[in-house]
Amino acid sequence: MSPKSFLGEFEQMVLLAILQQADEAFALEVRREIERSAERTVSRGAFYTTLDRLERKGFVRWTDAVSQDTRRSGPLRRFAVTRAGLVALRESRKAFDTLSRGLDRLLGETP
Amino acid sequence: MSPKSFLGEFEQMVLLAILQQADEAFALEVRREIERSAERTVSRGAFYTTLDRLERKGFVRWTDAVSQDTRRSGPLRRFAVTRAGLVALRESRKAFDTLSRGLDRLLGETP
DNA sequence: CTTATGCGTCTACAATGTATACACAGCAGT
């Protein structure tokens, strides 16, 4: 009975960052959101590899926004978290909330 | 500028579970704490491997409690989170708190 | 003595995390 759908640390961050961008989740903004919040860099490789894995799991999908931008040759992805992705995210966080009960003082929450 | 000290998902759970046990953090209780909270099983292998790695990083230490219990032959570990472990835990959670801002409705918090 | 439960170790493999190099395009500035 392993975790139903394990979500890695970075995967969760990517999902959250996409949600923060609402409808306008383009690569640059999402990456910068993570870099700001986590105070670290996010290489393209790390970013896209993770996105690809999240898509395979059905947690993220993207639409090709190139139609709007005739100048580009290749695709331009606009990302979105799927319903399944949201559910997985909730479950991962539920466990943490439970494990963190009563430890607020130790952990210095950000209320 | 990768994350200073990356803490995996499961590593964080182990640290939290130890903290929950305060001074009496023995293997069985810690493992059961995780199993209850995360609704999943934790094999001995997964558990001890993670503990060993956390120790190498200086985030966990243990004392040999066998002296109290003359019956046992081998060691009996009593676990504790180090100060560095606590700091790492705080930092990991800070990033999440920031990324989760404003998403409370979407994520179904546990207040 | 057999079964059950608990402690800890070791080994191996799967899943995630992460960087780097490749390739192309647009926009300054000189």
Add this chain to the structure above:
DNA sequence: ACTGCTGTGTATACATTGTAGACGCATAAG
């Protein structure tokens, strides 16, 4: 036009984590 900078996405490879299972030893109960 040529150069440099920024941006998009892909492919590849390797490091770190996650996780299970087998091995060995010990105690308690039936």
